[in-house]
Amino acid sequence: MCNNQSFPSLFQTRVYVADSFIPNAGEGLFAKVAAECDTVMAFYNGVRITHEEVDSRAWSLNGNTLSLDDDTVLDVPVPYNSTKHYCASLGHKANHSFTPNCMYAPFIHPRFGAIKCIQTIRAVERDEELTVAYGYDHCSGGKSGPEAPDWYKRALEAFQTIQ
Numbered sequence: 001m002c003n004n005q006s007f008p009s010l011f012q013t014r015v016y017v018a019d020s021f022i023p024n025a026g027e028g029l030f031a032k033v034a035a036e037c038d039t040v041m042a043f044y045n046g047v048r049i050t051h052e053e054v055d056s057r058a059w060s061l062n063g064n065t066l067s068l069d070d071d072t073v074l075d076v077p078v079p080y081n082s083t084k085h086y087c088a089s090l091g092h093k094a095n096h097s098f099t100p101n102c103m104y105a106p107f108i109h110p111r112f113g114a115i116k117c118i119q120t121i122r123a124v125e126r127d128e129e130l131t132v133a134y135g136y137d138h139c140s141g142g143k144s145g146p147e148a149p150d151w152y153k154r155a156l157e158a159f160q161t162i163q
Contacts, residue, residue: 014033028129031128099131
């Protein structure tokens with residue numbers, strides 16, 4: 001991930017971590033300042049692993065993984081998912097929403113190199129929770145539904161009910 005994992009990035013002054021407003025989501029990522037559309041708010045760095053490694057293990061081990069490119073996945077494994085152990089990047093704290101206010105975007109970071117950032121897709125207010133669409137495939141998975149963790153399948157079903 002980086003040499004000093006507990007040293008906060010000087011570039012992440014626009015966000016903070018607090019209890020999420022989303023039920024059962026744990027911590028979330030929040031805007032420390034109001035921001036316009038297309039503002040980079042935070043960064044997502046982690047251990048670089050392959051898609052094959054991600055695909056071969058249980059969903060429970062993939063809670064903080066994000067595809068960087070066709071070959072590489074960024075992983076923030078336990079115990080580094082806690083800010084007590086890792087706070088050099090905080091993008092892994094952004095929770096999922098089917099109506100997000102941010103997206104993942106490629107970024108070349110001066111400290112981490114090629115990573116992803118959390119970028120606003122609309123204006124956000126100070127103290128607003130920053131959310132992204134995790135991008136699970138809604139079509140694959142056969143008769144059991146989408147290839148996604150159980151919490152996501154339940155959230156998708158609830159979202160589709162109110163649409």
